[in-house]
Amino acid sequence: MAHYRDSGVIVRTHKLGEADRILSVITENNGKVRAVAKGVRKTRSRYGGRLEPLRHLDLQFYKGRGDLDIVTQAETRDHWPQIRDDLDRLGKALTIAEAVDQVAQDKQPDIELYRMLCGALHTLHKGDPVLIVPAFLLKLLAHEGVAPALDACVLGGERTDLEYFDPRNGGVLCASHQRGTRISSAALELMRATLGGALSTVLEVQQATHTDEVAAITHRLWEYHIDRRLRSTELLK
Amino acid sequence: MYDGPVQDLIDELGRLPGIGPKSAQRITFYLLKLPKGDAQQLASAIVEVKERIGFCQKCWNISEQDLCPICSDPQRQTGSLCVVEEPKDVVALERAGFRGRYHVLQGALNPMEGVGPEQLRIRELLQRIREEGVDELILCTNPNIEGEATAMYLARQLQPLGITVTRIASGLPVGGDLEYADELTLGRALEGRRELQG
Numbered sequence: 001m002a003h004y005r006d007s008g009v010i011v012r013t014h015k016l017g018e019a020d021r022i023l024s025v026i027t028e029n030n031g032k033v034r035a036v037a038k039g040v041r042k043t044r045s046r047y048g049g050r051l052e053p054l055r056h057l058d059l060q061f062y063k064g065r066g067d068l069d070i071v072t073q074a075e076t077r078d079h080w081p082q083i084r085d086d087l088d089r090l091g092k093a094l095t096i097a098e099a100v101d102q103v104a105q106d107k108q109p110d111i112e113l114y115r116m117l118c119g120a121l122h123t124l125h126k127g128d129p130v131l132i133v134p135a136f137l138l139k140l141l142a143h144e145g146v147a148p149a150l151d152a153c154v155l156g157g158e159r160t161d162l163e164y165f166d167p168r169n170g171g172v173l174c175a176s177h178q179r180g181t182r183i184s185s186a187a188l189e190l191m192r193a194t195l196g197g198a199l200s201t202v203l204e205v206q207q208a209t210h211t212d213e214v215a216a217i218t219h220r221l222w223e224y225h226i227d228r229r230l231r232s233t234e235l236l237k
Numbered sequence: 238m239y240d241g242p243v244q245d246l247i248d249e250l251g252r253l254p255g256i257g258p259k260s261a262q263r264i265t266f267y268l269l270k271l272p273k274g275d276a277q278q279l280a281s282a283i284v285e286v287k288e289r290i291g292f293c294q295k296c297w298n299i300s301e302q303d304l305c306p307i308c309s310d311p312q313r314q315t316g317s318l319c320v321v322e323e324p325k326d327v328v329a330l331e332r333a334g335f336r337g338r339y340h341v342l343q344g345a346l347n348p349m350e351g352v353g354p355e356q357l358r359i360r361e362l363l364q365r366i367r368e369e370g371v372d373e374l375i376l377c378t379n380p381n382i383e384g385e386a387t388a389m390y391l392a393r394q395l396q397p398l399g400i401t402v403t404r405i406a407s408g409l410p411v412g413g414d415l416e417y418a419d420e421l422t423l424g425r426a427l428e429g430r431r432e433l434q435g
Contacts, residue, residue, distance in 0.1 A: 084382070
């Protein structure tokens with residue numbers, strides 16, 4: 001079948017030629033779809049306004065011959081206006097989108113990833129939690145199968161005096177096996193809560209030294225495993 | 238595929254935006270058929286534009302002199318400064334009848350593509366505002382996500398300076414159909430509605 005329909009969130013766009021755009025869409029049933037939207041950069045394009053990053057859409061694609069499909073129709077499901085009108089939330093949302101773009105595989109269905117992305121953007125539309133980006137990155141790393149070990153020392157198995165964190169060794173270390181950087185018990189608790197089903201309480205935490213610590217550790221962990229930097233965080237500086 | 242200069246020209250043309258190998262080949266053979274004088278005119282136009290055109294030292298629009306014609310025009314209103322992404326946007330706004338001054342950022346924030354605040358002419362803009370004095374700064378970046386991010390970033394940077402910062406309105410294009418407008422555009426058009434005097 002040449003045409004197919006799916007719902008998806010646009011995570012990235014590139015300009016193509018005079019008035020076209022290439023979209024990377026995280027879809028519900030088809031994984032990451034890369035598609036060309038023709039003529040959408042013209043002011044009078046019928047659906048150009050919809051085909052921008054951080055839009056959740058019902059889309060119709062035409063299967064292309066190569067890697068790129070063609071967008072033939074687009075209807076909005078959510079556009080999360082609060083994200084677009086606030087630079088901090090926009091920076092966070094773009095970082096989340098960039099992270100998803102880095103891990104998603106072309107045409108490999110991953111409904112969990114799609115749901116996580118929609119959920120995170122919806123949360124950002126409703127509020128501006130301090131830890132949304134670190135929490136999302138941790139969850140995404142766990143989804144990719146590289147969750148850090150947080151309950152016991154990765155080298156000795158000790159469950160007390162866990163004072164260090166080392167991405168290379170995959171988690172926390174006790175005082176006698178010290179490697180990597182120091183981690184406070186408050187930061188460790190937040191990371192455990194994120195992966196242990198208490199995400200809603202983590203998202204209510206206010207800015208503090210230990211939230212900055214969680215953010216720094218999570219970004220280091222991300223860079224170690226994914227081997228790429230998240231450049232959208234620049235907007236948050 | 239071809240030898241020597243013919244292949245060189247195909248390769249060079251193929252590096253231009255929107256020109257694939259097939260188009261490059263077609264243009265090359267068109268140029269081969271062209272009278273020598275016409276081909277030389279094209280070549281010298283390319284050389285000349287590279288040699289003579291630079292950037293205006295004030296607004297960073299393209300210019301032949303140190304100052305572009307707009308910046309050196311004493312008739313221009315000095316109170317309002319319009320911030321745009323590209324030199325092409327200056328031409329569009331001139332056609333729309335704006336008669337103030339401009340500042341060209343030479344892009345928009347797009348961290349994923351490696352364009353951060355340092356890559357844009359933001360430092361120059363802040364310096365200019367301090368030196369020249371501006372009553373109103375109109376942010377005319379594109380109404381897409383990069384342009385909006387740039388506008389919000391600038392508004393934040395400019396807040397301590399205490400000048401009026403405005404954002405160009407967005408809404409429905411003249412001659413368009415309401416049913417095809419997306420929700421965000423239509424929402425903004427509704428927000429920006431005006432009273433109609435009968």
